[in-house]
Amino acid sequence: MADEVLKVEGLQQHYGGSHILRGLDFTLKAGEVTVVLGRNGVGKTTLLKSLMGVVPVTSGRIELGGVDVTKLKSHERVRAGFGYVPQGREIFGRLSVMENLEMGLASKPASTPLPGEIFELFPVLKQMQGRRGGDLSGGQQQQLAIGRALAAGPKVLLLDEPTEGIQPNVIKDIGKVIKHLAHDKGLAVLLVEQFYDFAAELADQYLLMQRGEIVARGRGADMELDGVREKLAL
Numbered sequence: 001m002a003d004e005v006l007k008v009e010g011l012q013q014h015y016g017g018s019h020i021l022r023g024l025d026f027t028l029k030a031g032e033v034t035v036v037l038g039r040n041g042v043g044k045t046t047l048l049k050s051l052m053g054v055v056p057v058t059s060g061r062i063e064l065g066g067v068d069v070t071k072l073k074s075h076e077r078v079r080a081g082f083g084y085v086p087q088g089r090e091i092f093g094r095l096s097v098m099e100n101l102e103m104g105l106a107s108k109p110a111s112t113p114l115p116g117e118i119f120e121l122f123p124v125l126k127q128m129q130g131r132r133g134g135d136l137s138g139g140q141q142q143q144l145a146i147g148r149a150l151a152a153g154p155k156v157l158l159l160d161e162p163t164e165g166i167q168p169n170v171i172k173d174i175g176k177v178i179k180h181l182a183h184d185k186g187l188a189v190l191l192v193e194q195f196y197d198f199a200a201e202l203a204d205q206y207l208l209m210q211r212g213e214i215v216a217r218g219r220g221a222d223m224e225l226d227g228v229r230e231k232l233a234l
């Protein structure tokens with residue numbers, strides 16, 4: 001289907017002798033938020049790292065916008081349309097807010113401007129553009145990490161636990177931005193999330209992982225009916 005931006009087939013990953021991802025198949029559609037749920041250690045972060053080329057996969061195929069990116073380097077995947085917000089944010093503490101955002105343009109030709117939209121979404125980043133990344137609060141750093149991931153104009157945005165260690169009011173703002181990016185801007189969003197209520201509020205599609213496999217999936221609106229909350233607690 002034309003609106004399937006990301007197609008993942010038979011994805012397997014090992015860390016040494018440990019088999020972490022055990023044959024994942026899923027697709028992401030433009031304009032939708034897909035939430036990946038699962039307990040600690042099931043392989044959610046490894047999935048995002050595998051999509052980004054941060055860790056090598058053992059087998060399987062990753063197709064982004066019709067292009068096979070499985071063998072590409074991370075910066076080439078950014079060029080192909082991935083934006084990545086890693087767990088823990090990974091802000092450069094000694095660089096300014098502006099310099100952190102410009103890091104998101106590394107895969108683009110020199111002098112490519114930052115999309116003005118970043119400052120519309122996160123006005124606080126404009127106010128604080130000269131400040132050091134390390135001086136920002138956790139919530140502001142998360143907004144900076146999302147802004148940096150948007151700098152190169154991604155088609156698919158990967159977010160790894162953006163609510164971790166963040167104040168409830170900022171969590172709300174981040175939720176609104178994620179919805180807006182998918183529903184109004186047409187991005188395909190893949191959100192790894194531990195916090196069930198936040199995930200359920202945002203999900204158009206959900207994928208539930210256990211031990212490196214997708215054990216349940218469906219529409220976000222059916223999460224409660226499908227008993228995802230209970231399955232997560234198992």
Ligand SMILES: Nc1ncnc2c1ncn2[C@@H]1O[C@H](COP(=O)(O)OP(=O)(O)OP(=O)(O)O)[C@@H](O)[C@H]1O
Pocket residue numbers: 015016018020038039040041042043044045046047087
């Ligand atoms: N660099 C690594 N080397 C070896 N094993 C690893 C490495 N990183 C993760 N693992 C193992 O891979 C498994 C999956 O880890 P992963 O971080 O992907 O889980 P997760 O679902 O994202 O959990 P969390 O929510 O805690 O981040 C775990 O058993 C973990 O111990």
